[in-house]
Amino acid sequence: MLKGLGIGLSVVIVVTAGAGWWFYEHLNGNIHSLSLDGKGGTEKADAFGRTPINILVMGSDGRTSAEDCKLGGGCSKTGVQSGEGNADVEMVVHISADRSNATVMSIPRDTMTQVPACKDSESGQSTPGYYGQINSALSYGPACQVATVHQLTGIPIDHFVKLDFSGVVKMSDAVGGVPVCVSDDVYDTYSHLKLSKGTHTLKGEGALEFVRSRHGFGDGSDLGRTTTQHIFLSAMIRKFKSAGTLTDPTAVYGLADAATKALTVDDGLDSVNKLISLASDMNKVPTKRMTFTTMQTASDPNNKDRVVVGPGARTLFATIAGDQSLTTGSGQKAAAASATAKPAAGAAPPVPAAQIAVTVENGTAVTGRASDIAAALTGQGFSTATTTANAPSPATRTTLTYGTGQKAQAQTAAKALGLSPAHLEQGTGTGLTLVIGSDWPSGTSFPGATSQPAPADTKTAVGGAHASTADQAKTCAKVSPYKTVNLDGVPMTPSQAYTAARGKPDSDT
Structure with missing residues (x-):
């Protein structure tokens, strides 16, 4: 295909x-x-x-x-x-x-x-x-x-x-034709791709055989x-x-x-x-x-x-x-550390969103507010352990409370939601709890704030x-070293099959 x-x-x-x-x-x-x-x-x-x-x-x-x-x-x-x-x-x-x-x-x-x-x-x-x-x-x-x-x-x-x-x-x-390289001789008896080691220009059916081959490369x-x-x-x-x-x-x-x-x-x-x-x-x-x-x-x-x-x-x-x-x-692969600005001296390093779970509590009279915000967080890569609940009592002001040593996590969550530092409070418990107040009746970004996605944890991504x-023009497709193909009823590696099928023309001929 x-x-x-x-x-x-x-x-x-x-x-x-x-x-x-x-x-x-x-x-x-x-x-x-x-x-x-x-x-x-x-x-x-x-x-x-x-x-x-x-x-x-x-x-x-x-x-x-x-x-x-x-x-x-x-x-x-x-x-x-x-x-x-x-x-x-x-x-x-x-x-x-x-x-x-x-x-x-x-x-x-x-x-x-x-x-x-x-x-x-x-x-x-x-x-x-x-x-x-x-x-x-x-x-x-x-x-x-x-x-x-x-x-x-x-x-x-x-x-x-x-x-x-x-x-x-x-x-x-x-x-x-499209130029491709293979790391070794390969004959996939299922897709019919047959190529000698090195670079080839593939057209027509040869190109189709290459993109269809699943037994010729990797783990088969x-x-x-x-x-x-x-x-x-x-x-x-x-x-x-x-x-x-x-x-x-x-x-x-x-x-x-x-x-x-x-x-x-x-x-x-x-x-x-x-x-x-x-x-x-x-x-x-x-x-x-x-x-x-x-x-x-x-x-x-x-x-x-x-x-x-x-x-x-x-x-x-x-x-x-x-x-x-x-x-x-x-053009280099981004690393988690390079995805964010360098923290100021003495500041806590940013915590990847995937490592942060938030308990989201609805303190408004609007049904579904906690679910909306929780979905927005997980959609930005926050932990799927994020949960929702109703707040113990109505809240007029939105707060994000964090436990000891968890300020950096709270800052990452606040940035994703557009919350200013004034909404962050240190508590006596553990974890992060976001209580949505009546000052935030709709939307997934706090009113009047510019919400930015949490820093990309590209290392994990x-x-x-x-x-x-x-741009990696010299990359060769790695031929499978395993016996992933079958020729005349005999299991073989794709390279062994290539040698055994000398009479069959290659896919680029």
């Missing part, structure tokens, strides 16, 4: 604006769009009125055409299939409000989660909701897949881009595949941005035509003008500030072949939702997330 080619493909469209009315209408006619139906949540503007952009790029494994059946296989008994298939690739693409940085987070297809109630606007197929594998939500339409990712991560999703098998082939051909699971997809996408972005790629009119036409034909998008991206705007925003981000990560996972205790959200993932989600970069201005940046 494919991957986040959707990011790079939109860059191509930016050069078509002056190509003539016929060309414009032709490209618009290529685009297939669907409504998100408000399923992805809403972005919040920053202090300057700018909003981030979050796009769910998904690759469908559906065999809904003869071409996809030929490329993906598996249609010998069923024939051409109907429906959306599964979202075997899911990437949340975040472009910051100031367009200075971007994050691409892959969600492994084997993640178990709660799928909400959904109805596909095209097929009419519906579900009351269920607990299952995250990629299955696409069966109920792209909007359901968006809703599922939004519910899992808390990240607002503005748009989606969906591609199928043939879309990857068309895009890789149109761009003239979907987790290893996300890393190779990041390598492929980074290479494609570099090629789009490289000198000369977008200056050949013939190449530009081929790229724009392939891009618009390959996509299904939401109705917020359903015209060339809208894609041009997105392309322009994405093109502002330097490759050294495009961070690729994979959601941290843990083994599902009920199924060894599935995974669940792991340690650090909630912090990664909160960092993206809070529009906080995972790189510094120089990228820990175990296989973070890389798009």
